[in-house]
Amino acid sequence: MNRKLKLSFFGELWFEYRSELFFGVVLxxxxxxxxxxxxxxxxDVFENIILPIQYIASVFVCLSGALLLLRHHDGIVIRKSxxxxxLAWGVLDVMLFVFRFGFHISAxxxxxxxxxxxxxxxxGNLLAWFxxxxxxxxxxxxxxxxxxxxxxxxxxxxxxxxxxxVDADLLPLIMIYPALIFITLxxxxxxxxxxxxDNFSSxxxxxxxxxxxxxxxxxxxxxxxxxxxxxxxxxxxxxxNNLLFFMxxxxxEQILFRPDPFVKAAQSAPDYxxxxxxxxxxxxxxxxxxxxxxxxxxxxxxxxxALSQWMDNDKPYRNPEFQLMDLRxxxxxxxxxxxxxINSHYSCSFFHWVNHYRVEEAKRLMKAHPDMKLSDIxxxxxxxxxxxxxxxxxxxxxxxxxxxNKE
Numbered sequence: 001m002n003r004k005l006k007l008s009f010f011g012e013l014w015f016e017y018r019s020e021l022f023f024g025v026v027l028x029x030x031x032x033x034x035x036x037x038x039x040x041x042x043x044d045v046f047e048n049i050i051l052p053i054q055y056i057a058s059v060f061v062c063l064s065g066a067l068l069l070l071r072h073h074d075g076i077v078i079r080k081s082x083x084x085x086x087l088a089w090g091v092l093d094v095m096l097f098v099f100r101f102g103f104h105i106s107a108x109x110x111x112x113x114x115x116x117x118x119x120x121x122x123x124g125n126l127l128a129w130f131x132x133x134x135x136x137x138x139x140x141x142x143x144x145x146x147x148x149x150x151x152x153x154x155x156x157x158x159x160x161x162x163x164x165x166v167d168a169d170l171l172p173l174i175m176i177y178p179a180l181i182f183i184t185l186x187x188x189x190x191x192x193x194x195x196x197x198d199n200f201s202s203x204x205x206x207x208x209x210x211x212x213x214x215x216x217x218x219x220x221x222x223x224x225x226x227x228x229x230x231x232x233x234x235x236x237x238x239x240x241n242n243l244l245f246f247m248x249x250x251x252x253e254q255i256l257f258r259p260d261p262f263v264k265a266a267q268s269a270p271d272y273x274x275x276x277x278x279x280x281x282x283x284x285x286x287x288x289x290x291x292x293x294x295x296x297x298x299x300x301x302x303x304x305x306a307l308s309q310w311m312d313n314d315k316p317y318r319n320p321e322f323q324l325m326d327l328r329x330x331x332x333x334x335x336x337x338x339x340x341x342i343n344s345h346y347s348c349s350f351f352h353w354v355n356h357y358r359v360e361e362a363k364r365l366m367k368a369h370p371d372m373k374l375s376d377i378x379x380x381x382x383x384x385x386x387x388x389x390x391x392x393x394x395x396x397x398x399x400x401x402x403x404x405n406k407e
Contacts, residue, residue, distance in 0.1 A: 017212055024216040031220060034239040041235045054241040055097040061245060062090030065252040072256065078137045082255050085130050086248065092127075124225050125156045128178040131218055132185065134251060138211055139188040152181065178222060185215060197351035198339045199324045201317065201358075202384050210254050217247045304345055306330050317357045318382040324350045358382050359396040362389070366405045374401055 041050065066086035073079040129152060136144050136152075155177055163170040193208035221243055228236050310330045316322055327338050342350050358381045365377050378389035393401045 017209065020209055020212040020216060023213055024220070027217065028220055031224060031239055031243060034242065035236055038235040038238040039233065041238060043235060046235045046238060050238060051241075052097075052101065054238070054245075055093055055100075058093045058241065058245065058248075059090045059097075061248055062086040062093065065248065066090065069252065069256060078134070079255055081137055082134055082251065085133060086252070089127075089130060089248070124222075124229075125174065125178055126153075128181070128218075128222065129153050129156070131221075131247070132178070132181050134255075135185050135211055135214060135218075139185060139192045175226070182215065182219060182222070189215070194349070197349040198343070199335070199350060201322045201351055201354035201382070202320050202388070203351060204384050204388050210258065214247075214251060214254070217243070217250065221247060303331055303341070311357055315357075315361070317354045317361070318380065320382050320384045322354060322382060354382075355392050356396060359393055362393060362401065363404070366401070370405065377401070 038046075063086070066083040069079045069083035069086070073083065129149075132152070133144065133149055156174065159170050159174050159177070163174070189208050189212060192211065196203060196208065221240075224240050224243060228240055307327065307330055311317065316326060316329075319326075324338055324342075325335060327333075331338060331341070333341065339350065342348075342353055346353050348356075361381045362377050365372060365380065374389065375386045378386045381389070383389035383392065390401055393399075393404070397404055399407075
């Protein structure tokens with residue numbers, strides 16, 4: 001097999017994340033509809049009944065989610081970190097509740113004549129800092145620690161100090177800082193997805209799509225925050241609070257139930273994060289220059305033959321959890337060398353290479369057993385679900401399994 005998917009940047013963006021684009025459009029439409037419906041809520045009803053209930057619900061969601069994650073963290077760092085974020089968020093909500101209903105101080109848009117002021121934006125950036133910690137740990141595991149997390153917060157602190165002591169309006173800089181962090185995280189999404197494709201044969205549980213959804217919610221949340229700040233109407237906080245509930249609940253569910261890909265890969269850090277990889281005894285290093293080119297080519301050919309025979313005879317790809325490091329049963333190499341080996345000799349990632357075998361196996365089964373159910377074929381070929389099978393088959397052949405079977 002010598003197949004490599006080549007797409008333009010926008011083509012790849014659409015092919016890989018079209019469902020996330022649809023998700024963002026639908027969510028934005030729902031937010032706009034909620035803003036419109038909120039204008040019909042009487043202001044006294046919102047201030048005295050709905051808003052206190054939302055604050056209490058937010059504290060409950062944060063504290064219960066934090067306790068659930070701490071109880072089932074299983075040693076995964078990101079679960080512990082998100083639990084701390086939820087606890088801090090819950091405490092912050094308690095403080096906002098006390099300030100608003102005890103001292104009658106609103107954190108956002110306190111005066112209609114001056115709805116946007118630096119304290120408002122600073123609070124928004126503080127909340128954004130909490131929410132940016134999670135995707136940073138997902139996309140760059142091992143990089144973020146408490147010192148670096150505080151370092152990300154320092155520009156906001158410095159800008160606030162300069163704004164206080166310097167006779168200049170630094171509000172635009174304070175507003176743009178979260179956008180810079182957001183753009184930086186977006187650049188790491190593709191690296192994360194490519195690393196997953198180089199290590200795993202199934203992407204339904206360890207893909208980048210759910211991170212993209214989280215960033216999409218975060219972007220809509222940020223736009224909504226500034227919209228409320230510029231065009232302050234108290235009832236619009238109804239939509240903002242509901243969007244926060246959805247985001248916190250979504251992130252908690254993903255962190256709790258989705259496996260950590262780096263733990264699954266024997267806790268090996270991706271190459272774009274760390275170049276220091278331990279090589280155990282008997283394992284070929286990532287960079288090995290042969291003494292003789294002919295001997296080197298012969299050794300590589302024997303490795304290709306051995307790998308092909310193993311895949312054809314033992315069919316390890318039938319296991320849905322089949323991953324890159326399982327190739328060490330035939331090729332005693334480290335993770336980096338295995339990944340480079342697949343990429344260089346088959347011109348594709350491990351994910352596409354394995355799924356090519358699975359699709360070819362599915363074709364053989366459909367030819368030999370025309371009446372066999374697609375769900376059974378998917379299970380025997382190593383696909384995690386019939387939906388994943390249909391999507392992968394269409395990507396490889398250009399048509400659905402049903403259409404191919406009829407032809």
